Structures are given as structure tokens and as C-alpha cells.
Amino acid sequence: MRTTAAPSLLREIGRWSLTLGVINAVIGSGIFGLPSTVTGLLGAWSPVAVVIAGLLVLIVVLCFAEVGSRFDDAGGPYLYTREAFGPALGFQVGWMLVWIRILSGAAALNLFVAYSRTIAPVIATPGGRALTMIAGTAIVTVINIAGVRNAAWTVNIFTLAKLLPLFLLVGIGVFHLDRSVLATQAVSSPNWTEAVLLLIFAYGGFESAVIPASETRHPKRDTAFALLMAMLSITGVYFLVQGTVVWTLPHAAQSSTPIASALGEVMGPSGSTIGSFGVMISVYGWLMGFAMLTPRILFSMAQRGELPAFVGSVHPRFRTPYIAITLNSVALLGLGLFSSFAQAATLAAIARLGIFALVCGSLIVFRSRGFETTGFRVPCGRLVAVAGIVFSLWLVGTRSFAQVWLLVAIVAAGAILWMLRSETKM
Numbered sequence: 001m002r003t004t005a006a007p008s009l010l011r012e013i014g015r016w017s018l019t020l021g022v023i024n025a026v027i028g029s030g031i032f033g034l035p036s037t038v039t040g041l042l043g044a045w046s047p048v049a050v051v052i053a054g055l056l057v058l059i060v061v062l063c064f065a066e067v068g069s070r071f072d073d074a075g076g077p078y079l080y081t082r083e084a085f086g087p088a089l090g091f092q093v094g095w096m097l098v099w100i101r102i103l104s105g106a107a108a109l110n111l112f113v114a115y116s117r118t119i120a121p122v123i124a125t126p127g128g129r130a131l132t133m134i135a136g137t138a139i140v141t142v143i144n145i146a147g148v149r150n151a152a153w154t155v156n157i158f159t160l161a162k163l164l165p166l167f168l169l170v171g172i173g174v175f176h177l178d179r180s181v182l183a184t185q186a187v188s189s190p191n192w193t194e195a196v197l198l199l200i201f202a203y204g205g206f207e208s209a210v211i212p213a214s215e216t217r218h219p220k221r222d223t224a225f226a227l228l229m230a231m232l233s234i235t236g237v238y239f240l241v242q243g244t245v246v247w248t249l250p251h252a253a254q255s256s257t258p259i260a261s262a263l264g265e266v267m268g269p270s271g272s273t274i275g276s277f278g279v280m281i282s283v284y285g286w287l288m289g290f291a292m293l294t295p296r297i298l299f300s301m302a303q304r305g306e307l308p309a310f311v312g313s314v315h316p317r318f319r320t321p322y323i324a325i326t327l328n329s330v331a332l333l334g335l336g337l338f339s340s341f342a343q344a345a346t347l348a349a350i351a352r353l354g355i356f357a358l359v360c361g362s363l364i365v366f367r368s369r370g371f372e373t374t375g376f377r378v379p380c381g382r383l384v385a386v387a388g389i390v391f392s393l394w395l396v397g398t399r400s401f402a403q404v405w406l407l408v409a410i411v412a413a414g415a416i417l418w419m420l421r422s423e424t425k426m
Contacts, residue, residue: 019225022230023233023234025205026202027234028108028205028286030202030203031237031238032111032115032165032279032282032283033114034199034345035245036245036252036258037198037253039245039252039253040187040253041187041191043185043187044185044246046195047239047243049192050235050238051235051239053196053199053200053203055235056196057200058228058231058235061206061227061228062384063363063378063381064077066224066376066377066378066381067362067366068080068227069375070371076097077207077355077358077359078093080358081359083362084358085358085362085365089358091301091417092411094301095411095414096354096410096414097355098301098328099407100204100352101290102332102335103345103351104201104290104345105335106339107201109332111279112283113129114257115257115279115280118257118260119273137333138329140329143288143291144320145320145322145326162281163282165260165278165282168263170240172263172266173244173247173248173262173263173266176265177248178248181246181248181250182247185246185252185253193395197398198342200349201345201346201348201349202238203235203238207356221375225376245259245262248265248266249261249262259279260272260275260276260279262275290332291325291328291329291332295324295325295327296321296324298328299321305421311324311327346403353392353396354392356392357388360392361385361389363381363385364382364385367381
């Protein structure tokens with residue numbers, strides 16, 4: 001009897017498309033909200049912290065680049081950890097990836113509200129904030145349940161918008177740099193550790209961008225190129241944006257909308273309005289992509305029996321994972337309502353550090369097993385991996401239990417789900 005092989009995914013993502021995909025995944029809400037927070041922690045030294053954080057993250061990116069060049073299947077950190085340390089730890093990484101994206105979404109939702117209230121002040125009230133979050137979440141949920149094509153087109157429309165306010169600020173702001181403005185950014189007690197941790201949030205997202213390796217033309221060759229080119233470009237953009245803010249926006253730490261406020265300083269009231277609309281469109285576009293992609297991780301885990309089967313339900317008419325989409329949106333809205341931008345960003349950054357350490361550890365494991373790569377190889381790879389692990393664990397070690405209790409609860413819930421799954425298979 002002749003059998004027909006299951007169709008495989010098309011490998012349509014080229015080297016530069018993958019690079020742009022990494023940039024798109026990383027430049028989300030962080031750069032639109034963190035310039036003021038980081039300025040409050042370090043003042044005029046904040047652009048230096050942007051570069052330092054970028055170099056520290058680059059250590060981890062190098063490990064991702066080598067480990068990723070060993071695989072041509074989808075999964076990213078989930079796949080790497082599963083192969084290196086076994087399915088139980090791999091499941092926890094997949095579980096944490098979902099929650100990292102939800103926490104990042106909560107931060108983006110808070111930022112969307114912050115910029116929206118500059119256009120409509122009523123949104124600054126508790127009721128206005130809640131209604132804006134509910135309406136915004138409902139819209140992205142309905143669009144995604146109605147069909148992936150609708151969601152994909154919407155994401156494409158918003159993608160370029162996220163870079164426009166940044167390029168506009170840097171392009172115009174360079175002609176308005178003022179040393180007297182820089183003097184207003186003084187900080188009495190600089191906090192480099194907190195600043196670097198928050199910047200980890202701004203640099204995060206590349207770990208999700210490498211997940212669709214099975215749809216990349218030459219993943220073993222192109223993953224490293226895309227990661228390194230993208231992260232170097234992003235570091236340059238972040239440095240220019242942070243530098244422009246501290247040189248053009250007096251007392252930048254006091255602004256919850258630093259990009260719009262800085263544009264207001266260099267362009268007048270119209271600049272502030274343009275900046276606010278640009279950031280709102282950009283952040284909402286990120287939320288649209290988040291609502292499209294993250295439920296697919298939940299759906300995939302349910303299909304493999306790692307989450308309850310009902311999470312993998314498909315809508316009878318729209319053929320979309322509507323239960324996963326709905327659960328994802330409920331979690332997003334709950335965390336968005338009961339957190340601030342800084343709180344959600346900090347939690348997402350801490351959670352990422354655990355995954356960073358595990359992927360760096362995977363490099364050591366694969367080299368020890370003789371699982372060599374035909375693609376990218378990091379010089380002194382084991383030493384670089386140890387440095388990535390030490391960096392990640394050091395930042396985690398600086399946190400208090402009050403900052404990480406929610407993440408501990410998420411990990412515990414993941415462990416319970418895994419044990420229940422294991423018992424049902426016995």
C-alpha cells in the first residue's frame with residue numbers, strides 16, 4: 001500500500017527576512033517606555049548603559065547563534081533545551097516562553113494606555129484605563145479569532161510604523177542637542193543593576209524570533225547571521241534614541257511618554273501628537289502580532305498533550321485556535337490591569353534570564369556530546385557560555401522574592417501540569 005508523506009512547511013524565510021524578523025520581534029514596547037525609566041536610574045550615563053546591556057546580551061546571543069545553527073526544526077529555546085536537558089525542562093522553557101510574551105504584552109498594554117491618555121486625557125482615570133485595556137484586548141482577540149489572514153495583514157500594516165517615531169526623533173533631535181538639558185538628568189544614586197535588568201526587556205524577543213526555523217531556507221547557516229546583524233543594529237538604534245532623549249528632553253525621568261515628549265521638545269505640540277500616534281500604532285501592532293503568535297505556542301503544546309486537550313480546540317467556522325487565543329487574551333488583560341509597565345517589563349526580563357542561562361548551558365552540553373555544528377561556532381564557546389550563565393544568574397540573584405514570586409508560581413504551575421501529563425500517560 002502506497003502512503004503519502006505529510007506535507008512539510010514551506011521554507012520561505014530568507015537571510016535578510018529572518019534578520020528583519022528578529023528586529024521586528026525585539027523592537028516592541030520597551031524602547032518607547034524605558035528611556036525615561038533608565039534615565040531616572042542613571043541620568044546622563046543612561047546611553048552608556050544601553051551599550052553595556054547590548055554587549056552583555058550579545059554574549060547570550062552568541063550562544064543562541066551557535067546552538068541555533070545545529071537545528072533546522074521549529075522550536076527555538078524549547079527545542080534546544082529539550083534536546084540538551086530532556087523533555088521536562090524543555091516543557092518548562094516552552095511554558096515560560098508563553099508567559100514571557102504575556103508579560104511583555106501586559107507591559108505593551110500599559111504603554112499603549114500611557115500614550116493614549118496624551119491624546120484623550122479621560123483615559124488617565126482608573127475607569128478610562130480599564131475600558132481602554134478591555135477594548136484594545138477585545139479588538140485584537142476578535143480579529144485573531146476571525147482568521148489568521150486578517151491578523152497577518154493587520155500586523156504587516158503596523159510593522160513599519162514602529163520605526164518611524166524613532167527615526168523621526170533621532171533625525172530631528174540631532175539638531176537640537178542641548179548641554180543644559182543634559183544637566184537636568186542628574187541622579188543622586190545611580191542604579192546600574194536595575195537599569196541593565198530593565199534593558200534586558202528592551203533587548204528581549206530574539207529568543208522567540210528563532211522559533212520558526214522549519215520555515216527558514218537555510219536555518220543552520222542564516223540563524224547566526226540574522227541574530228548578530230539584528231542585535232548590532234538594534235543596539236545602535238537604542239543608543240541613538242536614548243542619547244537623543246537625554247540631550248533634548250529636560251527631566252526625562254518624569255515623563256511616562258518619553259518619545260512623544262522628546263518630539264514635542266524638538267518639533268512643538270505637533271511633534272508630541274505625531275509621536276503619540278506613532279507609538280500607539282506601533283505598540284498596538286506589536287499586540288496584534290502577539291495575539292496571533294503566542295496562542296499558537298499554547299495550541300502546539302496542547303496538540304502534543306503537554307496542555308489540556310481543549311486548549312487545542314479549533315473554531316468550526318474560522319479554523320483558528322480560538323480557545324488558546326481567548327485564554328491568551330484573558331491572561332494579558334488580567335496582568336495588564338493589575339500591573340504597571342515597569343513591573344511587567346521587570347518580570348518579563350527576569351523570566352528571560354532563566355531561558356538565557358539554559359540555552360548557554362545547552363551549548364556546553366552539545367559540545368561535550370560531540371554534537372558539532374556545520375554553521376556558526378563561537379570562539380572559546382564554553383567560556384562564552386559560562387559568562388552568559390554567570391551574567392544571567394547574577395542578575396536573577398539581585399532580585400528580591402517580592403519581585404519574583406509570580407514567576408515562582410508560574411514555574412510551579414508548569415511543574416504541576418507536567419506531572420499531571422506524565423500520570424495520564426502511565
